[in-house]
Amino acid sequence: MDKEQSNFPKDFFKQFKSKEDFQSFFSSLYKEGVEEMLKAEMDEHLGYEKHSAEGRNSGNSRNGSYPKKVKTESLGDMVLNIPRDRKSDFEPQLIPKGQRMSDKLEEAIIGMYSRGMTTSDISEQVKEAYGVDVSEGTISNVTNKIIEHVKEWQNRPLEQVYFTVWMDGIVLKVKQNGKYINKCIYLVIGLKKDGIKEILGMWMAETESASFWMSVLTDLKAxxxxxxxxxxTDNLKGFTDAIKGVFPDTVTQLCxxxxxxxxCKYVVWKDRKSFCADLKEVYAAPNRDAAEHALTGLSDKWEHKYKHAISSWKTNWDNLTNYFDYPLELRKIIYTTNTIENVNRGIxxxxxxxxxxxxxMSAQKAVYLALxxxxxxxxxxxxxxxxxxxxFLTIFESRCRL
Structure with missing residues (x-):
């Protein structure tokens, strides 16, 4: 392939004594070119060129320009003169209104934020990687755009049927009325009919409660x-009743x-190994009858010493043992909320x-991006x-709705 001939004279580049000189020239050239393109956009918007006789009775005209600071990928900050019209309805396509930096840079900022970097860390990283000064406030404004995505995601339509859902909450420290308090973000993960998991949403409240979980389930239904x-689910008081109040046919399995x-939190350390070995005979039993027999043995041996460690098994026995009604493959899926706990660890x-x-808002942004x-x-x-x-199809038949 023949080498393309340069459009510049041979001695053109000799005028530049350093890389900085050339970059300054190139920045000026770039600025001039972009501003001329913007003027051409204005000509097309108005339907006539500047100083043209066609514009005298057009009903709209040029109204000078205003400076706008933009951030480019290779040249850093640059002030451009953006033309405006008297009706203020000119929308430049080259530099859209409200856009202050390249989409690529915005994506990079959001990507760094989603991986746990603070706004100050991001500011330093952007300066180092892109040569652009971006304030922490600007970074916050960029990441605030995520909230619109959160709203869309939180209100999106869901599938009609989920084979399994796992429900749990994660507690974060959030500032409210001048002090940091614990707030719970409620999470629900669903298993779809194609065998793939989906995060159905997140909801925020000060404490985890059965009444709030009912509002979460109502939202899913809506x-x-x-x-x-x-x-x-976990063994939150009233959780099963909350589920039955919205989805009466749902089987509830406590984790x-x-x-x-x-x-185990009621058992002293020296007894814990022996206690856990006996407890395993209960939850790892081959069927419900064997599990109930093992629970009787556990109670006879330990209840006089650790009453509270055993009483909740008896109180919640029905909802703790539903997994015994299913084959081993299904038991592995439903006997624990580890699926959602793994998500919490990931967050x-x-x-x-x-x-x-x-x-x-800052908590929701961070959790959403992590999710x-x-x-x-x-x-x-x-x-x-x-x-x-x-x-699933054999046990639940038509409810699966494939």
Whole structure:
């Protein structure tokens, strides 16, 4: 291929004594070119060129220009003169109104924010990587755009049926009325009929309660969910009643892992190994009858010493043992809320530098971005899905609605 001939004279570049000189020239050239293109946009908008006789009775005309600071990917900050018209309805396409930096840079800022970087860290990183000074306030404004995505995502339509949902909350420190308090972000993950998990939404309140969970479930129903086959939850008082109040046919399975932890906190360290071995005979039993027999043995041996460690098993026995009604493959899916606890760990990993949040919005932004990063990896069906799907279809028949 022949080398293209330069349009510049041979000695043109000799006038530049340094890289900075050339960059200054190139910036001026770029500025001039963009401003001429903007003027051409104005000509097209008005329908006539400047000083043309056609504009005398057009009903609109040029009205000078205003300076606007923009951020370019290679030349840093630049002040451009943006033309305006008397009707103020000129919308430049080259430099849209309200746009102050390139989309690529905005995406980079949001990407860094989603990975737990603070606004000051992002400001320093942008300066180093792009050579652009971006204030922490600007970064906050950029990331605030995420809230619109959060609203759209939170109100999107959902599937009619979820085979399983896991429900739990994560507690964060959020500033309110001048002091930092604990606030709970409620999360729901659903297993779809294609075997892939989906985060159904997040809701925020000061404390985790059964009444608020009912409002969460009502929201799911309003967004199109007609049935949930099995719900796996922690042992929050009233949780099962809240679920039944919205989805009366749903089977509720209390998380066995939560229950084990709750029991062990009443047992002193020297007895814990022996107690846990006996407790395993209960939850790892082959069927409900064997589990009930093991619970009787556990009670006879330990209840006189650790009454509270055993009483909740008896009180919640029906909802703790529903998983015994299903094949082993389904039991592995529904006996614990580990699915959602893994998500909570993922959230904490992404927000580990943000131990406190200045307001609800900043907490929601951070959690939403963490959730999107986590969910992006959920692109494969659940293990052994063909067999699991067959079991769901056999047990729940028409409720699956494939």
């Amino acid at each position: 967004r199109g969910v007609e049935d949930i086959l099995i719900a796996c 066995i892992v939560h229950q084990i932890r709750n029991s 904490r990993k992404y927000i580990k530098t943000k131990v406190q949040f200045t307001d609800d 999107m990063n986590i969910e992006r990896k959920w692109n494969a069906t659940m293990h052994n899905w063909g067999l699991v799907l067959h079991q």
